[in-house]
Amino acid sequence: MSDVHDEFLAEAQEIIEALSRDLLFLDQAQKEGNVQPDLINEVFRGVHTLKGIAGMFGFQTLSAMAHTLEDLLDDLRLGRVALSQEVLDVLFEGVEGFQRLLGEGADEEAVDVKDFAQAIERVSKKRDSGEVTLEDLDLDESVLAVLTEYEEHRLRTNLSQGTPLYRLRVRFSLTTIDSNLEELKERAKSVAEIITYLPSVGGGDGDEIDLDVLLASDTPADELGEVLAAGGDAELERIGRQGGRETSHEALVPPPLDDAPGRPMPTSRPPAPEPPAPERGAAPPQQQRDMSADALSLRSVANTVRVDIRKLDHLMNVVGELAIVRSAVARITERIRANDELRQLAIELHRVNRGFERHLEELQEGILDVRMVPLGQLFDKLARIIRQVAREHDKEVRLLVTGAETEVDKLIVEELSDPLMHLIRNAIDHGIESPKVRELAGKPSEGILSLNAYQKGNHVVIEVEDDGTGMNDEMLVQAALRKGILSQEAADEITSQDALELIFMPGFSTRSAITDLSGRGVGMDVVKTNINRLGGVVDVWSEHGSGTKFTITLPVTLAIISALLVRVAGRDFAIPITSVQEAILLDRAAVRTVEGREVISLRGSTLPLCRLDRLFRLLPVQSDRRFVVVCAVGQRRVGFVVDALDGQQDIVIKALGKSLADVRGFAGATDLGDQRVALVLDAPGLLEEVLRSQELQQLGAETHE
Amino acid sequence: MSDDPKRQTMIPASGSVAVRASTSSSMLAAPVVRELLAFIIADETYALPLRSIREILKVPPVTGVPRAPKDVLGIISVRGRITTVRDLRRLLRMPESPTDKHTRVLLVEASEDEVIGLLVDRVLQVYRLDEDEVELAAVVGGDMSEHVMGVGRPRRPLRVDEDEVSAEDEEILVLLDPGPLLRRS
Numbered sequence: 061m062s063d064v065h066d067e068f069l070a071e072a073q074e075i076i077e078a079l080s081r082d083l084l085f086l087d088q089a090q091k092e093g094n095v096q097p098d099l100i101n102e103v104f105r106g107v108h109t110l111k112g113i114a115g116m117f118g119f120q121t122l123s124a125m126a127h128t129l130e131d132l133l134d135d136l137r138l139g140r141v142a143l144s145q146e147v148l149d150v151l152f153e154g155v156e157g158f159q160r161l162l163g164e165g166a167d168e169e170a171v172d173v174k175d176f177a178q179a180i181e182r183v184s185k186k187r188d189s190g191e192v193t194l195e196d197l198d199l200d201e202s203v204l205a206v207l208t209e210y211e212e213h214r215l216r217t218n219l220s221q222g223t224p225l226y227r228l229r230v231r232f233s234l235t236t237i238d239s240n241l242e243e244l245k246e247r248a249k250s251v252a253e254i255i256t257y258l259p260s261v262g263g264g265d266g267d268e269i270d271l272d273v274l275l276a277s278d279t280p281a282d283e284l285g286e287v288l289a290a291g292g293d294a295e296l297e298r299i300g301r302q303g304g305r306e307t308s309h310e311a312l313v314p315p316p317l318d319d320a321p322g323r324p325m326p327t328s329r330p331p332a333p334e335p336p337a338p339e340r341g342a343a344p345p346q347q348q349r350d351m352s353a354d355a356l357s358l359r360s361v362a363n364t365v366r367v368d369i370r371k372l373d374h375l376m377n378v379v380g381e382l383a384i385v386r387s388a389v390a391r392i393t394e395r396i397r398a399n400d401e402l403r404q405l406a407i408e409l410h411r412v413n414r415g416f417e418r419h420l421e422e423l424q425e426g427i428l429d430v431r432m433v434p435l436g437q438l439f440d441k442l443a444r445i446i447r448q449v450a451r452e453h454d455k456e457v458r459l460l461v462t463g464a465e466t467e468v469d470k471l472i473v474e475e476l477s478d479p480l481m482h483l484i485r486n487a488i489d490h491g492i493e494s495p496k497v498r499e500l501a502g503k504p505s506e507g508i509l510s511l512n513a514y515q516k517g518n519h520v521v522i523e524v525e526d527d528g529t530g531m532n533d534e535m536l537v538q539a540a541l542r543k544g545i546l547s548q549e550a551a552d553e554i555t556s557q558d559a560l561e562l563i564f565m566p567g568f569s570t571r572s573a574i575t576d577l578s579g580r581g582v583g584m585d586v587v588k589t590n591i592n593r594l595g596g597v598v599d600v601w602s603e604h605g606s607g608t609k610f611t612i613t614l615p616v617t618l619a620i621i622s623a624l625l626v627r628v629a630g631r632d633f634a635i636p637i638t639s640v641q642e643a644i645l646l647d648r649a650a651v652r653t654v655e656g657r658e659v660i661s662l663r664g665s666t667l668p669l670c671r672l673d674r675l676f677r678l679l680p681v682q683s684d685r686r687f688v689v690v691c692a693v694g695q696r697r698v699g700f701v702v703d704a705l706d707g708q709q710d711i712v713i714k715a716l717g718k719s720l721a722d723v724r725g726f727a728g729a730t731d732l733g734d735q736r737v738a739l740v741l742d743a744p745g746l747l748e749e750v751l752r753s754q755e756l757q758q759l760g761a762e763t764h765e
Numbered sequence: 766m767s768d769d770p771k772r773q774t775m776i777p778a779s780g781s782v783a784v785r786a787s788t789s790s791s792m793l794a795a796p797v798v799r800e801l802l803a804f805i806i807a808d809e810t811y812a813l814p815l816r817s818i819r820e821i822l823k824v825p826p827v828t829g830v831p832r833a834p835k836d837v838l839g840i841i842s843v844r845g846r847i848t849t850v851r852d853l854r855r856l857l858r859m860p861e862s863p864t865d866k867h868t869r870v871l872l873v874e875a876s877e878d879e880v881i882g883l884l885v886d887r888v889l890q891v892y893r894l895d896e897d898e899v900e901l902a903a904v905v906g907g908d909m910s911e912h913v914m915g916v917g918r919p920r921r922p923l924r925v926d927e928d929e930v931s932a933e934d935e936e937i938l939v940l941l942d943p944g945p946l947l948r949r950s
Contacts, residue, residue: 377846631829676831716830716840717849718879719947723832731842737828739840 068117070366072110072162077437079106080155080444083148087447090143097137097214097253103151104133110158121173122161128177129154135184139213147183150176152448203258211256211274218253218276226252226281228273228288229295237269244273244288251287252277274299369470372431379424380712380731386420389413431471432616435513435522436464438473442484446509449488456495456506457488463513468520472614475594476522479587483524483610484509486584491528491608501605503527519638520616525609531602533559543567560600564588592745597693621713623730623740625706626689629678632738634711634730635700639691639743643705646686657754660699662690670750671701676725693744696751700741713740724749799899801917803889803938804871807859811885812892812917812938819872819880821888824864838884843872850882856946862886875947892919892938899940912946913939 082103089095111126132150135141157171207215218225232240241257248254257273277284285296390413397406439461450457468476492498492507499505512523533556540546540562546554562568566585591598596614615621615638623634624643650660651669658669667690673680681703688699711730716723727742801812820843827839827850836855840847850870854861867887875881894917901915917938 377844381844678831714847716847717881718876719849719851719881720830720833720837720840723830725832726830729828729840729842729847731847735825735842737826737840737842737847739828739830 065117066368067366068113068119069162071113072122072158075106075110076155076158076162077440079103079110079158080152081440082106083151083155084440084443084447086143086151087148090145090148095143097217100133100137100143104130104137107133107154119161121171122158125154125157125161125171125173125176128173128180132180132184137213138209139217141184144183149451150179150183152444153179155444156448206258207256214253214255214276215274218255223276223278224281225255225274225276225299226284227297227299228275229270229297230273231268231270231294234267234269241271247287248275251279251284367430369431372427375427376424376712379420379427382420382423383710383712384731386413386417389416428469431469432467433470433473434464435466435468435473435520436461438477438480439464439511439513441477442480442511445481446484446488449485450492453488454494455488455492457492457509458506460508460510461512462510466513466515466520468614468616472594475590476612476614479590479598479612480511480522480524482583482587484511487524487526487528487608491526491530493529515616516613520614522612522614523609524612525607527607530604530607531560531563532604536560536562540565540568560602563600564598592742592748597744621711621740622708623711623713624689624708625732625738626672626687626702627704627706628676628702629673630681630703631678632706632732632736633672633702634709634738634740635689635691635743636713636727636740637708639693639747641690641692641697643687643689646688646701648686660688662699667697667699668750668754669699669701670746673701673703675746675750691743691747693747696747698747698750700746711738711740799892799894799896799917801892801894801938801940802871803892804869804885805887805889806853806857806885807862810889810938811853811941813871813873813941813943815891817873817943819874822870822872822882824868824870824884841870841882843880843882846880848872848880848882850884851947852884854884854886856883873943873947875943881947892917894919912942914942915940 082099086095086099086103089099107126107130111123111130114120114123114126129151132141132147136143136147141147154176157176160171204212215225230240230244245254252275255274255276257271259269259271279287281296281298285294288294288296389409393406393409393413396402396409399406443459443461446457446459487509488507492509493501493503495505498507508527510523510525512521512525514521533554536559537546537551537554541548541551545565545568546562563584564587568583568585588598591612591614594614596612599611599613600608601611602608615636622637624637624640626633626635644662647660651658652660654666658671659666660669661667667688669688671680672678683703687702687705689702689705690697690699711732713728713730715728716726720726725742725746727740727745729737729739732738800815802815802818803810803812805811822843825841827841829839830837830849833839836851838850838852840849842848852861864884869885869888870882871885871888872880873883898919899915899917902913917940919936919938
């Protein structure tokens, strides 16, 4: 049962994501005064499907809410209500409500449906009054009778916008009508809106049929004719008031019924518009239209499979186990090879094992690939929040997104959601100024918020940038002093970059007024911790007056990493290779002590050292040779001293249990085979820790002087 | 890996009861019997509800975790899943002792998404106790710790190797509540 439930949640989530994407397009289109009817239809279909499945799975509130929203959308697409920002607010509110109802632990009361229905009521009242009657069109009554309400609305809208209407008569062979129609639609897409097509009376000699296509287009008639006639037989006529030529009424009357039996009808708008006899043609085929909408939404999901991420984790575990089997076989092969008589056998076994290894790698890559999702999924969600937050705070914000197609492991996307949301709220609340302030500063009133993503080697970079007020080092330092995060001595010498980094300190928040956006105390330090936990780093750049940019650098995948295996105090540890710059032999004579800390000089620059056995309070083992593993995150470097290097290996990194969540310094653990488990160092975290403790020590040393 | 003899599930001496959560669901329904797994730590007999125990392992190589709480022995891999092992002696503030051939790791469901390994000195057997053989902490009252559910007094004698249990040994099981027990640190 709960599987079915999960299935519903996943599907509903997908629909909601698509809805919010479409609403954002609608928002943009509304601002530009160019609303595409297709888009409203798309939203209508989404809500309709959601209503259906919600009802099926017993989500009554969700279903009821979708139902009221559907009514509003129906009014919209039929032109009974005009699309305005107020209407969009209600639509966004609706999607937000769906999200809340689906949220973890949400009960049916999470959203007040009555309130929502009232909101809809309010916007629905402002009906579109600028009616244009279709009588002006000179269309035959029998034609008007078979038009759906929607088609009428489109005719009316085009008339009131002054878009010329045309009737195109085409002749298609009955055997190829489907593909011909599709081709025609495809050709027409860029130049015209097809409102409807009806079989015409005139055609029908044997295996051919004439269709009358009603379309609206701003393209000059001769050009339009050229594009549409590309398929051959076609005749274009202007209709309506401005029409130069007399429109033949009979031409639009559908063929008589008796023409139909046994004939394949145009099916690309399934089921085909049944040629109705004039007397029963009064009922518009509304029902059929809805069915075709469902058919469409069903088809679009048919070629994908939704998979629980835990199943993929399980497969990954199995791959890990297979890798262990492979290395066991390799060891046995070595032993067989030692026996001269079996040497040939060992070589064959080795070859087989290599083949196995190759396929295993493919399998591994395949599973990793399945786990990858485009960042666009997350960006769409964020875009919705940006719009909402900007409107709440009377700020004008335009979102620019690049690299939405960049793919990242599903788990990373999930974990990124909160930090990114926080950065964005900060950017709108603290960064981008109100339109008036911006104009005074000589900036365009609309602020720009950019989300950029791109891949860089085996990392993904995500930038959150605004062109707002930027950060003032001075104010940051003052705030840090007031909060006792920074000592006066340190403040006197702080560089402007270090001043910016202050925002990542726990308990730091520059604004005294608490808004509902940010300033709740949990802030940038949580953002930083969350990103570090994913093996990533966050950097900040800001210039007072011109904007702020956060750059997040993350590994593409979490599951499998290349690691350097080291031994410290008789134990195995793995260091992710992405953090390792190089590993060198420790020359004891070259170690200097600076302010109580060991450093070496590496190619002209000073490298602070950290003895891992001491850091972890392990009993040091005697060793003649030790090694330094140079780890770097951004510009900062630390040399970790280890007893031995055990080579590089691809490891499947696994999370430590919840009970060890508070233990800092480890990114997880990995199975080395032979029941050996090694801890994986959280290199960025440790580096941060080591450098910070050194700074604190220096600070202490300075204040004691 | 599951056929690795070193890691194979060991069924307790009585052998008749499979250590699986599903078999004991009946104990929820009627207040008739409690199924418990009894084990020894520091010469005292304790018991955990059988349904909370997933598996019993011989002690695999444990990887120590620096900076972990004191009672955490380290981590092991159970068929690819990293599992934290805690020392029940340390958890109950009892003196440590070296592991021997009897030492076992009980895999206990700590929460919905974590299984924890508990190191015990030796596993005894499964008990099915009637209601009147159990004194609940709430009834006994007084100075019992939160992680002690109550005391079991089986009518039958314990079936340990005879040389280790003399006749006058009182047959008392301290019933542990895995929830509060594993929240201790």
